[in-house]
Amino acid sequence: MTDEELYQAAGIDDLNLSKEYYSIGEVASMLGEETSAVRHWVNNCDLFNLKRSGKGNRLFRLKDVRNIFALHYLVRVEHVKLKGAALRIKEMKYAQKEASADDDLSKRDIAIRKLMSIREWLSDLEKTL
Numbered sequence: 001m002t003d004e005e006l007y008q009a010a011g012i013d014d015l016n017l018s019k020e021y022y023s024i025g026e027v028a029s030m031l032g033e034e035t036s037a038v039r040h041w042v043n044n045c046d047l048f049n050l051k052r053s054g055k056g057n058r059l060f061r062l063k064d065v066r067n068i069f070a071l072h073y074l075v076r077v078e079h080v081k082l083k084g085a086a087l088r089i090k091e092m093k094y095a096q097k098e099a100s101a102d103d104d105l106s107k108r109d110i111a112i113r114k115l116m117s118i119r120e121w122l123s124d125l126e127k128t129l
Contacts, residue, residue, distance in 0.1 A: 021051070021059040030065075031072050041071055045086040 024042075028035045042048050042058065047067050051059045060068065067089060074085035 017062055017065060021061060022065055024058045024060070027060050027065060027068055031069065033072065038068065041068065041075070041082060044082055045071065047071070047086050047089060 022030075024035050024038055028038045031038065039058075042050065048064055050064060051061065053059055070089050071082075071085050074080040074088060075082055078085075080088065
């Protein structure tokens with residue numbers, strides 16, 4: 001299952017998320033969970049690096065909301081333990097980064113080939129002058 005498939009299964013795509021930050025209460029109500037459950041998940045997974053308000057309240061960004069929805073789906077629907085669910089999300093993100101790096105590498109190779117052909121053309125042009 002890819003991360004996008006996981007987010008779809010978790011129902012994150014069905015939400016209209018337009019704010020920059022969400023409180024723990026807002027996130028808990030979106031999930032249909034108690035705030036204590038969400039707080040437990042956040043405290044016991046190293047997926048989250050939440051920003052805090054001036055009063056010390058946790059503020060969830062969109063990426064945090066997506067991660068908590070994925071975590072909720074894995075824990076509540078797939079019945080994966082919390083640490084295993086967090087590990088699975090991390091592995092998916094790592095695999096996505098590797099695939100992206102492979103794409104960047106091939107783009108780099110293409111760019112190098114184009115530059116080398118331009119260099120040859122310029123050196124040929126220089127010889128004719």
